[in-house]
Amino acid sequence: MASEINDFSKLCVHTLTTKPWGIEDCVKNYSKAGIHGITIWRNVLENKNLAEVKSLLDDYGMTIVSLCRGGFFPSVDVAKRVLAIEDNLQAFEQAAAVGAPLIVLVCGADGGQSLEKSREQIAEGIVRLLPAARSAGIKLAIEPLHPMYAGDRSAINTMKQANDMAEMINSPWVGVAVDVYHLWWDDTLSAEIKRCASKDHLFAFHVCDWNVPTTDFLNDRGLMGDGCINIPEIRGWIEDAGFKGFNEVEIFSGKYWATDQTAYLEKIKKAYITKT
Amino acid sequence: MASEINDFSKLCVHTLTTKPWGIEDCVKNYSKAGIHGITIWRNVLENKNLAEVKSLLDDYGMTIVSLCRGGFFPSVDVAKRVLAIEDNLQAFEQAAAVGAPLIVLVCGADGGQSLEKSREQIAEGIVRLLPAARSAGIKLAIEPLHPMYAGDRSAINTMKQANDMAEMINSPWVGVAVDVYHLWWDDTLSAEIKRCASKDHLFAFHVCDWNVPTTDFLNDRGLMGDGCINIPEIRGWIEDAGFKGFNEVEIFSGKYWATDQTAYLEKIKKAYITKT
Numbered sequence: 001m002a003s004e005i006n007d008f009s010k011l012c013v014h015t016l017t018t019k020p021w022g023i024e025d026c027v028k029n030y031s032k033a034g035i036h037g038i039t040i041w042r043n044v045l046e047n048k049n050l051a052e053v054k055s056l057l058d059d060y061g062m063t064i065v066s067l068c069r070g071g072f073f074p075s076v077d078v079a080k081r082v083l084a085i086e087d088n089l090q091a092f093e094q095a096a097a098v099g100a101p102l103i104v105l106v107c108g109a110d111g112g113q114s115l116e117k118s119r120e121q122i123a124e125g126i127v128r129l130l131p132a133a134r135s136a137g138i139k140l141a142i143e144p145l146h147p148m149y150a151g152d153r154s155a156i157n158t159m160k161q162a163n164d165m166a167e168m169i170n171s172p173w174v175g176v177a178v179d180v181y182h183l184w185w186d187d188t189l190s191a192e193i194k195r196c197a198s199k200d201h202l203f204a205f206h207v208c209d210w211n212v213p214t215t216d217f218l219n220d221r222g223l224m225g226d227g228c229i230n231i232p233e234i235r236g237w238i239e240d241a242g243f244k245g246f247n248e249v250e251i252f253s254g255k256y257w258a259t260d261q262t263a264y265l266e267k268i269k270k271a272y273i274t275k276t
Numbered sequence: 277m278a279s280e281i282n283d284f285s286k287l288c289v290h291t292l293t294t295k296p297w298g299i300e301d302c303v304k305n306y307s308k309a310g311i312h313g314i315t316i317w318r319n320v321l322e323n324k325n326l327a328e329v330k331s332l333l334d335d336y337g338m339t340i341v342s343l344c345r346g347g348f349f350p351s352v353d354v355a356k357r358v359l360a361i362e363d364n365l366q367a368f369e370q371a372a373a374v375g376a377p378l379i380v381l382v383c384g385a386d387g388g389q390s391l392e393k394s395r396e397q398i399a400e401g402i403v404r405l406l407p408a409a410r411s412a413g414i415k416l417a418i419e420p421l422h423p424m425y426a427g428d429r430s431a432i433n434t435m436k437q438a439n440d441m442a443e444m445i446n447s448p449w450v451g452v453a454v455d456v457y458h459l460w461w462d463d464t465l466s467a468e469i470k471r472c473a474s475k476d477h478l479f480a481f482h483v484c485d486w487n488v489p490t491t492d493f494l495n496d497r498g499l500m501g502d503g504c505i506n507i508p509e510i511r512g513w514i515e516d517a518g519f520k521g522f523n524e525v526e527i528f529s530g531k532y533w534a535t536d537q538t539a540y541l542e543k544i545k546k547a548y549i550t551k552t
Contacts, residue, residue: 111486111488111503111504112504114506115461115463116463146423146424147422147423147424147461147462148422148423148424148490150460150461150486151486151487151488151489151490151503151504152488152489157461161463184426185391185423185426185433186423187391187392187437210387210426210427211427212387212427212428213427213428213493214424214427214493215493217489217490217491217493227387227427228387228388228427230390
């Protein structure tokens with residue numbers, strides 16, 4: 001059973017959750033709201049002086065949980081696969097500059113080839129990054145994505161597939177990010193979370209909700225409590241498996257992005273205490 | 277490996293594939309196009325004299341493959357569960373009247389309760405229908421739906437779950453419908469198809485394609501060849517397992533519905549020969 005949440009000490013918000021805000025707004029407003037965990041999406045780092053971002057994070061007492069996102073390894077086009085590696089290496093530089101200990105991987109898929117082939121290319125891509133991970137001291141989390149993204153965003157669609165890959169690669173630098181949005185429907189999830197933690201591969205935990213009905217493939221995620229996911233049950237599995245990290249709120253929502261973000265942050269805090 | 281398709285003797289079209297057409301148009305145009313398999317969606321039977329529909333089907337030499345759809349068993353509201361049973365019993369009457377040997381079940385889900393609870397209610401619902409199935413001589417096919425429908429349309433989202441339920445119910449009247457759209461992403465599909473057939477539970481095979489990107493949760497299915505599903509591979513698994521039935525084209529597509537349906541039927545035939 002999930003522990004009771006009484007404070008915001010383990011709350012982390014993804015910058016993309018409050019998409020209208022740049023990195024300065026995110027840091028200042030999260031901190032003001034008593035939220036000190038942040039996962040930074042790379043879009044907010046574009047054209048920024050990363051040393052200044054790092055100072056800002058330090059000044060406001062923020063803990064950077066992870067950088068989102070690397071990955072997108074597979075392609076039928078070898079040139080694109082090479083570019084993907086370069087992009088991931090750049091993500092390591094960004095992560096190092098802002099002090100992120102973890103990069104989340106949206107692994108990618110190419111509908112022009114089989115899922116098996118894409119998974120081979122994902123494994124090859126991750127293995128190519130291991131020296132950079134070791135030398136930077138930055139971990140990589142394979143994030144299985146919902147099967148509705150198997151055509152174009154991720155050929156890794158279940159916790160089992162993510163565990164299989166992490167175990168095959170077998171490096172202390174490679175683990176798994178669990179996101180309830182992608183995995184809630186899977187009746188093997190509890191067992192696979194246990195398996196993941198038993199191998200020390202449970203690196204991150206993301207929450208939001210599945211709206212009923214869902215109307216957009218990307219930007220109709222719900223705030224915790226809006227939808228049908230039993231988030232406390234899954235958080236219980238995560239905690240029972242020994243996970244001690246942050247609960248990361250990652251919500252892509254055209255609906256919420258259109259509202260006042262400061263008020264939205266208060267809604268997130270309330271939903272975090274009562275519905276997570 | 278899938279057999280070569282040289283003719284239309286095993287082609288079946290779902291009436292909803294050509295949604296702009298009523299039942300008369302479907303029967304006459306399919307027959308004229310050399311297509312003699314039809315799966316009838318219940319919407320085209322509304323306010324129709326079913327004996328006349330049966331005569332029409334006979335006159336045009338149509339083979340009715342199945343009636344779509346029964347199911348939608350689960351609800352947090354017991355009154356709705358009772359209504360669902362009544363609706364399914366009405367489907368048996370319609371199936372008997374038009375001569376359908378099979379009813380496809382979209383099993384349902386209620387986001388207000390757990391998927392486990394919804395699956396219990398699905399099993400209860402199907403068991404309630406067994407006497408009607410036996411006395412009418414009409415089979416029921418559990419159709420696992422894509423996990424993106426787990427919130428509201430089906431708590432059965434993998435072939436394994438459908439197999440588990442069919443085996444638990446353990447009746448010659450209850451089997452499984454395989455639809456590539458819902459199941460293509462699952463790396464256990466080949467094994468579960470084999471398992472299904474070994475229990476004589478492989479009742480139906482539906483084809484269409486997964487568009488990349490997909491833009492609508494319901495009505496953006498692709499014509500075979502439009503998307504990323506390796507349909508011949510899956511058809512090969514089905515045939516290797518011993519399936520001898522129709523290949524049913526079930527495409528919900530706002531895009532194709534907006535085009536001339538006679539020309540579309542020719543596209544379907546071409547895609548059936550070359551991309552299925």
